[in-house]
Amino acid sequence: YSTHGKPSLAHHPNLHFNLSHSGTLAVCAVSDEPVGVDVETICDHGDEVARYCYQPKELDWLSQAPDRAPTFTRLWVRKESYIKLTGTGLSREPRSFSVVPGQPVENDVAFAEFMICDALLCVCTFEKREIGLTKWSLLEAL
Numbered sequence: 313y314s315t316h317g318k319p320s321l322a323h324h325p326n327l328h329f330n331l332s333h334s335g336t337l338a339v340c341a342v343s344d345e346p347v348g349v350d351v352e353t354i355c356d357h358g359d360e361v362a363r364y365c366y367q368p369k370e371l372d373w374l375s376q377a378p379d380r381a382p383t384f385t386r387l388w389v390r391k392e393s394y395i396k397l398t399g400t401g402l403s404r405e406p407r408s409f410s411v412v413p414g415q416p417v418e419n420d421v422a423f424a425e426f427m428i429c430d431a432l433l434c435v436c437t438f439e440k441r442e443i444g445l446t447k448w449s450l451l452e453a454l
Contacts, residue, residue: 318399330396337431348397348436350389351428356381357388365391365406373412385432387411390423393436397421 313319321327330341330349341349362371362384370387377383390411395404398419411417422440426433428447435443 314399316399316401316403318396318401330393332392332396334431337428339433341435343437343441345441346397346399346438348393348395349434350392350396351431351433352385352389352392353431354381354385356384367407367410369415370410370412382432386413386425386434389425389432389434390436393423393434394421397436397438 319329321329326344328343328346330347332339332350334352337351337353339349339351341347362374366374366387374380374383374387390413391406391409394409394411394417395401395406398404409418411423413423417423419438422437424435424437424441424443426435426443426445433445
């Protein structure tokens with residue numbers, strides 16, 4: 313584990329992974345480079361959480377959204393996948409950086425976003441990469 317708790321495989325330094333879950337969904341991102349991933353069911357956690365987590369320009373972007381819940385979730389998964397990529401986790405103040413789509417993010421990271429069922433999945437990498445998804449269902453496997 314890193315200083316802030318990001319897991320890694322000690323004997324496989326070129327194999328990177330990250331995990332997330334929400335409701336009945338679980339995701340695992342695997343790469344030859346550092347990777348962060350988050351999945352969240354579409355929801356709006358309200359103004360208090362938004363003010364705690366989001367910078368003023370993120371709050372402004374959120375306030376202009378025609379449908380607040382998907383926009384709230386989009387900011388959330390971008391932030392969480394970013395702090396998981398960098399390995400800082402929640403030891404880093406969420407308002408210390410911005411992830412507004414279409415605006416630069418520190419470290420020049422790339423985000424890939426996917427809708428899965430009623431959830432948003434976001435993969436964050438240091439460079440733009442091709443992201444492939446493999447879906448698997450335990451129910452279908454039984």
